[in-house]
Amino acid sequence: MGVPHLTRRAFASAAAAAAAFPRFARAEDTIKIGAVFPSTGPAAEAGKLQLNGARQALETVNEKGVLGRKLELVVEDDQTTNPGAVLAFSRLAGRPEIAAFIGPIRSTQVEAMSPDVLKVGKPMMIGGTSPTLTNQGNKWLFRCRPNDTYSAKVIAEFGVADLKKQKWALVYSTDSFGTNGMKALEAALKDKGITPVLMQGYTNQASDYTAVVLAVRQSGADILGSYFTFENDLGIFARQLRQLGVTIPWVGSPSIVNTTALNLAGRALFGTYGVADYAVDATPASKAFADRYQTLYKAIPDNQSSWTFDAVNLLARAISDAGNTEPEKIRAALAATRGFAGAEGEYNFDSKGDGLRGYNVVRNENGKIVFDRRIEVKE
Amino acid sequence: MSLVPQLLFTGVGIGAIYALVALGFVLLIRAASVVNFAQGEFSMLGAYAMVVLSSLLGVPYWVALPIAIVLMAGFGVLFAGATYWPLRHRGQLPVIISTIGASIFLANTVLALYGPSPEVLPGLFDTPGFEVGGVFMDSQYVAIMVTAAAMLLLQFLIFEKTLLGKKLQATSQDKEMASLLGIPVALMVLITFAYSAALGGLAGILVAPVLFVSVGMGTIISLKAFAANIIGGFGSIPGAILGGLALGIVETYGAA
Incomplete structure (x- = not known):
């Protein structure tokens, strides 16, 4: 038992495999x-x-x-x-x-x-x-x-032109992504003649955002722009923002429409806007x-x-x-x-290797991400 | 504007979590001379145990909670058997290294099983909170503070008023003397591990609705708990509690 013997069928398939070999080589x-x-x-x-x-x-x-x-x-x-x-x-x-x-x-x-x-x-x-x-x-x-300079320009453009808001509070992570985003957003707003009423940084993985939320509340801002790096930070912040009664419009960097953030923050993100480089519609x-x-x-x-x-x-x-x-x-x-x-x-593609200059604005409608409009940045 | 009391409220809430984890930390230092670098992973595992029980298996929250705590206590015994027991006569350093190894192992095991996306664990109460005198009281923070206070009281009663507590204290003060007095030192050390893991697990479950359940949550919590220990004086129980609370408050005000 168990001694392999060559059947006609096995031989045939081996031959077929051998014949197919040149194709593998190709x-x-x-x-x-x-x-x-x-x-x-x-x-x-x-x-x-x-x-x-x-x-x-x-x-x-x-x-x-x-x-x-x-x-x-x-x-x-x-x-x-x-x-x-x-x-x-x-x-x-x-x-x-x-x-x-x-x-x-x-x-x-x-x-x-x-x-x-x-x-x-x-x-x-x-x-x-x-x-x-x-x-x-x-x-x-x-x-x-x-690249991120365009996300900042689109956040500023949408907040000022579409939502008609002037008093901006910026909340950003103090890591390189957040700081660069904040600087770009500040510059984009400056182009429109606006100086933010608040620029509030936070450190990644902070356990509590009460101080940041209270700063936003006390600044008298009528719109919030944000650059969050990690979804769990965004989730905690969003929940505390709503708990402490801040309901101003909020336009965030792409992490705000990320599936994980939606899952973590739930209702706290309903009604917010985000910029996304990809949107289905x-x-x-x-x-x-x-x-x-x-x-x-x-x-x-x-x-x-x-x-x-x-x-x-x-x-x-x-x-x-x-x-x-x-x-x-x-x-x-x-x-x-x-x-x-x-x-x-x-x-x-431009001479530097950047191929795209536009972002999609999407909004969170009761947990569903809905395409609002695409903004192409003209330079 | 209620800035100061609002910050104090969240500061004490988050500090209570650090205090709970720091407490588990201190007990192990005293009973077994083990600086346990996997203390934060106890919290992470406790939270994931709740996710599995309540979200995945559909066990009601108030049934799942004691099951998760008992599971964590059992895990504490296993943990002692794997990291402490084989190395207990080799001095402190090998045990410390072995707890660091265990911490990496546990975090990556959960990462492999659950993936990197954080999970949501519902809070103890359905209501998000209530407002008192312009201060928003998050119901979960209230639950954290009440539970932490209750655990401290319970621990005080056990350690000071029961025979088991006296035996545990004797073991932590002088193992050799305790064993001469007929106290089963090995059993006492195992009980401390079980209690420490259960306490860490409870802290993780309590803090999960606030910080979410993620593989990295253990590292964040244990780092703070470790700092709380240092602030309060290494190995001091009241120090750990005060250190935890102080750290929570300073952290919250520091961000303002």
């Missing part, structure tokens, strides 16, 4: 895109969403192929840390067959990897929104989300992306998936336009992208 001849996504650590869940978006784009791209070949993703785990991101990138950078990269959504990780990207000299699509990333003279970085392209995403993954997509979806499509287009996988040619083709309708909006 599968090696794909155009490879290296991706640095988190698959372990606190952002592991987000990493899965990023991969979903990229895979969805590959599905359509590979129906036709690029330069007669298929695109293939090579994913390395950044472990949700800066050293992890640098290590993951160096593993990818060591593979000469990789034509271009998709980098992390976290600005701090992009910052850590940026010098290595410059050394390797191949295009990298990034999702980090810190304005500094594309202002350091690294011509290989291409951003697939609008913003454009026909974003709607089409969401429809297919829902069929594939049985969930409503958010910005974690939309930017990687765009990144793959932009790269596919650029490689096709370049005619080969020479890095400088792909870079030139990316930089020449004009009027490309992506899920995140219309891409027009």
